[in-house]
Amino acid sequence: MLINLSDVLSDQHKTVEETVRLEMEEIRLQSGTYPIISKEPVHVKVEHIRGKELLITAETRLSVMIPCDRCLEDVKREFELNCVKHVDVGLSDAELTEELDESNFIDGYHLDVDKLLFHEILSSWPTKVLCREDCKGLCNVCGQNLNTGSCNCEDTGLDPRMSVVRDLFKNFKEV
Known part of the structure; x- marks a missing residue:
């Protein structure tokens, strides 16, 4: 889902606050493809800070089926995503400072919500999934x-x- 950022980046600097649906149906990683079995709408808020700096917050919940690492039975894994990104769309990734996040989920005047959340899911992906402790x-x-x-x-x-x-x-x- 793309969100238009032209109101935030224009001279008016209006805050954009939208609730959109997550279009992602599965998560594709090198280790396999994992279906998303339930998902809630994504609440996104984009605020202007200064210049071309933006503060982006996104919140949602989703459930993914991941096979157990020992017995390969499917395990439902819940992800509660609350991400806050401080980006400067005027800088390239090579020019970023430590307090700024990458902005590869922003293309021109559009914020790609699926791409933003994919990176959040990837960073919170479990290293080991077990159907139960004594599997x-x-x-x-x-x-x-x-x-x-x-x-x-x-x-x-x-x-x-x-x-x-x-x-x-x-x-x-x-x-």
């Missing part, structure tokens, strides 16, 4: 989900070279 994962032989039942595969046993380390943990629980 047992998949059998490494047959692929059976060990949370739903056991399999009839042979136990490959533990590496005998690791017996010394195993004994250390058995004998000294404090380690």
